[in-house]
Amino acid sequence: MGLSPSMVIWYLRRPVVWGELIRGGARRMRGPVPDERPAASARCAELAVPREQAAEALGFELVDVTELEEYQRARKLLAERGVHVAGxxxxxxLYSACLGTRPGSVLETGVAHGLSSLAILLALSSNGSGCLTSIDMPYRGSSDDAYVGQAVPQDLRSGWTLLRVPDRRGLSRATKSGPFDVVHYDSDKTRAGREFAYPRLWSMLRSGGVFLSDDVGDDLAFVEFAASVGVTPTIWRKADGGDFVGGFSKP
Ligand SMILES: C[S@@+](CC[C@H](N)C(=O)[O-])C[C@H]1O[C@@H](n2cnc3c(N)ncnc32)[C@H](O)[C@@H]1O
Incomplete structure (x- = not known):
C-alpha cells in the first residue's frame, strides 16, 4: 500500500528520514514480501515457555514493573494526553533483565511513547548505576518532537541518551557508547530492518550480555539469526498472551 500525500509531506519535511522513505519506496516497487507470520508464529508457539521460566533461562527473576507507582503514573499521564499505547x-x-543483571550500559531501538525506556531507566535508577542509549526516528505522522519518550520523567533522564534518528544511523552512532550489557530491538518490524540491526546489536553486545527482541513471531528473522550465531533462543508470550518476545545470552 502506498503512502498518503500527507505522509509523503511528513517525510519530505524531515531530511533525517529520507533514507527510510526511499527504502520503503524501493521495497514497495519490488512487490509484496512473502508472509512468514504463520510459519514464524507456529515455530514460536512450539518453542514458547512461560515468562517466569524464560526470565530464569536468561539469568534473572521476573519482577512486574507495571505495579510500580512511577510506571502507573506514566501510564496515567499518557492516558490524560490521549496517547493510545499499543505495541x-x-x-x-526489560525491567527484570536490567534489575537482575545490573548492566553498565543498555541499548534499545524503538521508543515510541517511552514505556520500554521508562522500565529500563527505573531498573537502572534502582540499581544506582548504568545508562541507556535509545534510538528512535521522529514518530511517523506526528509533528510533536516531544512525542517520542514522553513517558520518561525528567528525574530519570540524566543517564539517558535518545538518538532521534533511524536505526541505520543510530546503530552506527551507538557503537561509540558500547559495548552494551543488554540490547533490546523494538523498532523497524520488517525483515530487512531486523536483518540490518540484529548483527549490529550482536556485535555491540558484551559476552554474557542479554539480547532481547520484541515481536519475534512476525517473521523468521529472529530464530534464523539465533541459529546463525549458534545460540538457542528463549521465546515467550507477552503478559496479555499476545505477541511473542525472544531473547538469548551471548556466550
Ligand atoms: C513498537 S514502537 C516501540 C515501543 C517501545 N519499545 C515500548 O515498548 O514502549 C516502535 C518504534 O520504532 C520506531 N521505528 C520504526 N522504524 C524505525 C527505524 N527504521 N529506525 C528507528 N526507529 C524506528 C517507530 O517510530 C516507533 O516509535
Whole structure:
C-alpha cells in the first residue's frame, strides 16, 4: 500500500528520514514480501515457555514493573494526553533483565511513547548505576518532537541518551557508547530492518550480555539469526498472551 500525500509531506519535511522513505519506496516497487507470520508464529508457539521460566533461562527473576507507582503514573499521564499505547514491548521483562543483571550500559531501538525506556531507566535508577542509549526516528505522522519518550520523567533522564534518528544511523552512532550489557530491538518490524540491526546489536553486545527482541513471531528473522550465531533462543508470550518476545545470552 502506498503512502498518503500527507505522509509523503511528513517525510519530505524531515531530511533525517529520507533514507527510510526511499527504502520503503524501493521495497514497495519490488512487490509484496512473502508472509512468514504463520510459519514464524507456529515455530514460536512450539518453542514458547512461560515468562517466569524464560526470565530464569536468561539469568534473572521476573519482577512486574507495571505495579510500580512511577510506571502507573506514566501510564496515567499518557492516558490524560490521549496517547493510545499499543505495541509496547515486554516492559516487565526489560525491567527484570536490567534489575537482575545490573548492566553498565543498555541499548534499545524503538521508543515510541517511552514505556520500554521508562522500565529500563527505573531498573537502572534502582540499581544506582548504568545508562541507556535509545534510538528512535521522529514518530511517523506526528509533528510533536516531544512525542517520542514522553513517558520518561525528567528525574530519570540524566543517564539517558535518545538518538532521534533511524536505526541505520543510530546503530552506527551507538557503537561509540558500547559495548552494551543488554540490547533490546523494538523498532523497524520488517525483515530487512531486523536483518540490518540484529548483527549490529550482536556485535555491540558484551559476552554474557542479554539480547532481547520484541515481536519475534512476525517473521523468521529472529530464530534464523539465533541459529546463525549458534545460540538457542528463549521465546515467550507477552503478559496479555499476545505477541511473542525472544531473547538469548551471548556466550
Ligand atoms: C513498537 S514502537 C516501540 C515501543 C517501545 N519499545 C515500548 O515498548 O514502549 C516502535 C518504534 O520504532 C520506531 N521505528 C520504526 N522504524 C524505525 C527505524 N527504521 N529506525 C528507528 N526507529 C524506528 C517507530 O517510530 C516507533 O516509535
Amino acid at each position: 509496547a514491548g515486554d516492559t516487565a521483562m
